Amino acid sequence: MSEVKFSKEHEWITLEGDVATIGITKHATEMLGDIVFAELPEKGSNVEKDGTAGVVESTKAASDVYTPVSGEVVDTNQSIVDDPAKINEDPEGDAWFFKLKIKDTSELDNLMNKEEYDKFAKETSS
C-alpha cells in the first residue's frame, strides 16, 4: 500500500494498485465533534476531484466530504452509516468512507504527506 496522503479538506487517501481508499482525518473528527450521521456516494457512480462525495453531521452541524481524486466508486463502508460513532473512534483506520477506481494517479502528486498535513492542520486550526 502506498504512503498515506492528505488533502486540504481533511481527507486521507491510500492507494493499492489503481484503487484508492478515502476517509476523513482524525483532526477533522476532532474539529467536528461527535459524528451522528454519514452519507456516502453511490456504488458505481463517478466522482470528480475536489467534488463532494458524502456528508457527515455532528451534533452541531453538517459538513461535506470531498474526494481528493477522481474515479468510480467501487465500494463504500456501510458500517459507518449504521454506526457513525465509529468515525470518531477510528477515523484513519476501520472508519474509511469509500474506495475509488482511479484513472490518473498523478492527481495524488499535489497532496500532502503526513508531516505537511500535521503542520497545515495546526496552522489552520489556531
Added chain:
Amino acid sequence: MEIKKTSLNKLHQSNNAKFVEFAGYEMPIQYSKGIIEEHKFTRSNSGIFDVSHMGQLFIYGDQSLTEELEKIFPLDLKNLKENCSKYSFLMNEDAGIYDDLIITKIEDGYLIILNAACKDKDFEILSNLLGSKFKMNLDNNRSLIAIQGPKSVEILNSIINGVDQLNFMTGNWFDSDNQKLFVTRSGYTGEDGFEISISNDKAEKFVENLIEKGAQLIGLGARDTLRLEAGLCLYGHELDINKTPVEANLRWAISKSRLSNGGFIGSKKIMNQMQDGASQIRVGIKPEGRLIAREKTKIFNDTDKQIGEITSGTFGPSVNGPIAMGYVDKEFSKVDTKILLEVRGKKHPANICALPFYKKNYVKGVN
C-alpha cells in the same frame, strides 16, 4: 463591541472548554468529553451549566406592581404565591413574542429571568411600560448557575441545606458561605434540577465545590440537545416576534382566569386564536432513519406542497436518533401525520410526533 465574559470564564478555560460567541458572550459550547457524553452525564448524574449570560431582572414593588404586571403578562399574578414561578412571555399587541421568561414572586417584588440576547431590549420595553414608579435592576453583579440531572438534589443539598424541600417551579433565599443565594427548582433539560443566583465573586468557588461533589460542567451544545429532547422552545428558533404563544403550542402557559377578560398586551389576538385556532402550529418531528433535518429545512406534504419549516433539529443522544421541532399548517399537525423533509435537494420521510421526545417526572409535593 468587546465580547463579554461571565465570572466562570477562567474555570471554563481550565476545564478545556471550546468557546463560541453567544448573545455577545464568550460561552463554552462543550468541554473535552464532547456533547454526547455531556448530555448523557446530565441525564444520569448531574450537570452544571453556566447561564450567567441570562438576565436577572429584579423589579421591586407591592400590590400596585402586581396590577401593572398583569397588564403585561398573561398570568394570574394576584393569586401567585410568594416564591412560586411561572413560565410566560413578553409580547407585543399582536401577541408576537419579544421574549420567553420565568417570573418568580419574591418578598419585595418579582424576579424575572430573561434570555441573554433579549435582556437589554426587554428592560427597555418593561421600563417604558412601567414608567419610573418601580425600582428595576437588571443585575449584572449576580451569576446564574444551573445544576441539572438526578443526582443534583443530593449534591446541591450537601452545600445548601434545605433545597431538597423545594417543589418544581418554586424558589427561596438560602444562606450559604455568608451570602444570600436565590435558588429555584427549575431548568431547561427535562431533568430535576435547580438554578442558583449567586454574586459574581462567589460563583467560581461555588461551582468548584459542586464539581468536587461529583457534578460536571456541561456546555451549550448539550444544553441544546437536552432541551430539544425535552420539547422545550429556544428563543430565536421556535419563538420570535412573528410567533404567538398559541402558534407555539404554549397555551398551557396562559392563565385561564385571564382569558375571560383579557386586559394584557396581545390578549385580543390570543383570545381569537384560542377560539379559532392558529393557522400554523409548533409540532415535534421524527425523521425516519438517521437523517438530521436542521433549522430552516422545508417541510412538504405528499403532493409537494410546502406546509412548514423546521426550527430546530439535531441528534438526540438519549433517544438515540434524530429529532426536530418546527411549524406546520394546522391540518398537518396531528400526531402520526406523514410529512417530507427536504435535505440536500432530496425529500425524506418523517412523522409528526408528540412532545417531549424524552420524559421524566419533575418533583412535586415534597412539602
